[in-house]
Structure formats: C-alpha cells, structure tokens
Amino acid sequence: MDAVKFLEEYNRMCNTYNDCVGCPIHDKPFCNPHDMTTNDERKELVAVVEKWSKEHHIKTNGMRFLDDNREHIRTYHRWDNGCKPYIEVQIEADWWDEEYKEKE
Numbered sequence: 095m096d097a098v099k100f101l102e103e104y105n106r107m108c109n110t111y112n113d114c115v116g117c118p119i120h121d122k123p124f125c126n127p128h129d130m131t132t133n134d135e136r137k138e139l140v141a142v143v144e145k146w147s148k149e150h151h152i153k154t155n156g157m158r159f160l161d162d163n164r165e166h167i168r169t170y171h172r173w174d175n176g177c178k179p180y181i182e183v184q185i186e187a188d189w190w191d192e193e194y195k196e197k198e
Contacts, residue, residue, distance in 0.1 A: 095144050103147040104139075106193075110150070118142050156190040 095103070104127075111117040114125070124130040124139050 095140070095147075100140060100143060104143050106152070107143060107146050107150075118146055153194045154190065155192050155194050156185075158194045159185075159190075 107117065107119075108114075111120070114120040117125075119125050119139065119142055122135075122138070122142075124135045127139065130136050130139065
C-alpha cells in the first residue's frame with residue numbers, strides 16, 4: 095500500500111467509527127500517529143489499516159446504483175416477445191467511482 099492510499103484508508107477507517115467505538119486501533123498506543131515512537135508500532139499500524147481496508151471495501155455510487163436496480167437487471171432477459179427493455183443512463187465516470195455516502 096503506498097503512502098497516499100494508506101492515508102486515505104486510515105482516514106476512512108477513522109471516519110467510520112463514531113467516538114472511536116469499535117475502531118481496531120482505538121486501544122492501541124498508536125491510535126494517534128503522532129504518538130508512535132517505534133518502527134514496530136508504525137509497522138503494526140500499517141498492517142492493521144491494510145487488514146481493515148481489505149475487510150471493509152468501499153461501496154461506490156456505481157455499486158449502489160446496481161444494487162438498487164438489481165431486479166431490473168436480472169429480469170432483462172425474461173421478456174418473451176423479443177422486446178428488451180433497457181435503462182439509458184448518462185452518468186459521469188467520476189460520480190460512478192466515488193465512495194457512496196448515505197444522505198442524512
């Protein structure tokens with residue numbers, strides 16, 4: 095994991111947990127990276143963030159769109175009369191790949 099990706103995932107992990115409850119590094123001495131004093135702590139932090147990142151994939155807007163329209167996609171081939179319905183959607187690629195955020 096490169097440095098930029100690590101920082102993105104570290105921030106995403108920290109933003110996932112309200113008041114640090116349930117955060118895998120909350121009770122570690124390196125919860126705040128500025129408090130780390132040894133290379134072993136730094137290596138452990140990187141390992142924890144990498145593991146968390148693999149277990150908590152980012153859900154993108156595109157994934158959410160497909161999930162919301164899954165039934166329409168599955169029934170696409172079931173039309174007996176040869177007519178195939180389709181949904182034409184014009185979506186900007188940047189939006190499709192962005193992390194999905196629940197609206198409050």
